[in-house]
Amino acid sequence: MSRPPLYITTPIYYVNDRPHIGHAYTSLAADVLARWNRLAGREVYFLTGTDEHGQKVERAAQEAGEEPQAFTDRVSQAFRDLTATMGLSNDGFIRTTEPRHRAACQALWKALEARGEIYLGAYEGWYAVRDEAFYGPDELTERDGVKYAPSGAPVAWVKEPSYFFRLSAWADRLLAFYEKNPDFIQPASRRNEVIAFVKAGLHDLSISRTSFRWGVPVPGDPGHVMYVWLDALTNYITALGYPDERAELWRFWQSAERLHLVGKDILRFHAIYWPAFLMAAGLNPPSRVFAHGWWTNEGQKISKSLGNVIDPVALVAEFGLDPVRYFLLREVPFGQDGDFSRNALINRLNGELADALGNLANRTLSLIQRNCEGVLPPPGATETGAAFHAGFIAPLAQRVGEHLDRLEFHAALEAVFEAVREANAHITREAPWALKKTDPARMALVLRELHEALRVFATLLQPVMPGTMARMLDQLGVPEGARHLGALATPLPGGLALPAPAPLFQKMQNPA
């Protein structure tokens, strides 16, 4: 059952912004998939990074009185720090201001140009100087012969030279591609939206700008810089060595599963423009693009103006990294919008992590400590234990894996905690504390069964809660080299001395 390698990416984050829960969320999901697949023995390359070009950055640097490069060096640090804050296991971190990226963008441009996919034209439309944005005619209102943008800024008809990508010619080929690859865009509802959009017809895409300088110069016409999305999307292949097809990592674009995780707001760029660029340049399109949902904060839409942006650093500082990682993936199906609330987080932490799982580990290990002299009993099974094992423990790794392959993080975690609940029922039914005097042999069997269940839980939960599960595996006496999925088939030897248990999760007082 050897699977091709996995290339998994987050979007590169635009540095003209502070890291918020949305960034943390995408990165976290990618991290869990990367860790899970590594545990399964699959080769993985996990990439994240920062998008550092564009007019907004240029202007922000100007306002800060800095050179753009110095400015981005400074502000992109917050995103590099986020990888540590969230405990990310990314293999690479790319910045679009790196020389290798400029080279890759220009190589892609030349490839498109050589294939006749690019032409020079003019971009025209209603432009609001104050907003630095173009508006469609239906968005405008007119008073006294002057047209105004929705923001209230006056607009004027502007025409600037621009290179165009022949996107209109790709609509049919994109539709054929979606047809042949039904899983390319997920979830399915998003796929329908994209298909509807493409079916309505595509315009050629303006892919250069002359209105600012902070970007990748267009080869052969340095008055233009490349459209930020062409620049940004290219990061995914820059990081693998493009255009050097003999680069060590290039095989991740040639023969690996190529999975992009994105927020739903940037799906179009990844599901339409990006595969079109790639196919037009004669390169593989991605294998899969998954668009996840947005968070609200205590039922309210998150926005800077409301001042309710969620800072991942503060979140982790207050609740701890692993509870936050668990909550974000457990609470809401990936792909749907969800609500962040302190109450809900604390309920998950107390009820599921501390009471159900943590306490189960603690009571089991305490019994082994006290009644078995701290030594793991040899493998064996009671009748009820055999049924419990066959129904909930043995199939669990596969169940979790199937859910994670479909990016159903919440269902994967639900499956584990269903088994945790069952384990609590099992220990209560068997009451090993009462068996000590009546049937010590059975007591040893029951405790061993529970230890085995705990070993499976901890092993499978490592990708979501790496730190805490490492401590749990320590307490269970599982050696470092036996913590991958393949090791679950081999029982630990009886007679292993176990350390004294200690609580894994600290409960929090619920303010409500």
Added chain:
RNA sequence: GGUGGUGUAGCUCAGCUGGUUAGAGCACGGCACUCAUAAUGCCGGGGUCGGCGGUUCAAGUCCGCCCACCACUACCA
């Protein structure tokens, strides 16, 4: 406006191609237990499955209409 989707217990949601008394978690009530982080287990109350009409021996599950909500409807990233 157009297209797609959602509406099931107090809350969050499962319910594949229509078929026994509609399920789970949380919350709530009772009981049991005492190994454990006052943890755990068992039992229970609670739903005219958005509304109306239709197809069918049989509909939460299919069809029509209506109501409510959501998403998409291109070039700031």
